[in-house]
Amino acid sequence: MPYDAEDTRRRIFDAAAAEFAEHGLAGARVDRIATAARANKQAIYLYYGSKEKLFAAVLRAKLEEVRVSVSIDPDAVAESVGQMFDWYREHPELIRLLLWEALEVSDESGDSEREWRDGFREKVGQLVDAGAVGDLPGDARIRATQDLLFTIMGLISWNFAVPRMCRLVLDEETDQAALARRRETVVEVARRLAAAPDVAAPPASAPDAAAPPAAAARAPR
CATH class of the missing domain: 1.10.10.60 (Homeodomain-like)
Structure with missing residues (x-):
């Protein structure tokens, strides 16, 4: 042969x-x-x-596999999140690889990082164009959408990063029962986040610590 x-x-x-x-x-x-x-x-x-x-x-091939297999539909964010949850449940090796990379691989920029950034920028642009975070202006809308995307990714991936903790916190007997509950919750949270622009809005700037409070500034001397 x-x-x-x-x-x-x-x-x-x-x-x-x-x-x-x-x-x-x-x-x-x-x-x-x-x-x-x-x-x-x-x-x-x-x-x-x-x-x-x-x-x-x-790692690059696995990330490309999930990018091609599952994407976020701007018009159906919750449904897309459910599909992503199912994909990660069927391919738990990706989360493990990402965790190992975070622990062991030096944080150096390269061609692969630029490719990933471009891919995420494309996804963010699609969500912005679909109005996923409402009527925030300019850069604030982009930043809010980036936060929304990463929050959704965290909602999904943490379940598979710590499956034992998931089972214990939910007080379920099996991983399967815990993940079934988590899928319903993650999908519902994603639906609410996508529909509530104020949730994804960046926080207001903190007041200057050196400046006196307004009430104190008005206090009689």
Whole structure:
């Protein structure tokens, strides 16, 4: 049978995704990836260059997968959030990879970060154009929509980042029961947030601490 380079790359990728999700970047072992992929270590270095580059490739591909598979419909935010919740429940490895990245990977800008920023700016622009946060002016509307988007992402992802805590706080016997409750709550919260522009509005600037309170300024001397 002729050597199938593409199939080898796919097996390496799948094995690496499982290994990194379980052990992180530092704890992952190239020899375990090679064994699980039924490939040799030289093939891993040939196709991906290093363990660090392989981790970056896996994370980038997983983020692209969720970007393509699920998006936020500006006209149906709550329904989109429900679809995203279901996607994360079926692909818990992405949350684990993101947590490992936050713990182990240095915060350096690069091409991938610029791509992600552009992708999020596009999503924010779609929500702004659809009037997701009401009639806030200019930059305030963009910033409020960015906060709305990140808040929704947090509402979804935290359930899968700490599933045991989710089960205990909700006092449920199984993760499945806890996640079913959380899905209903997250969808309803997303619906209310999208419909209530004041919730997403940025807070007013705090008063200058050095300035005297108005009442004190008017007090007789």
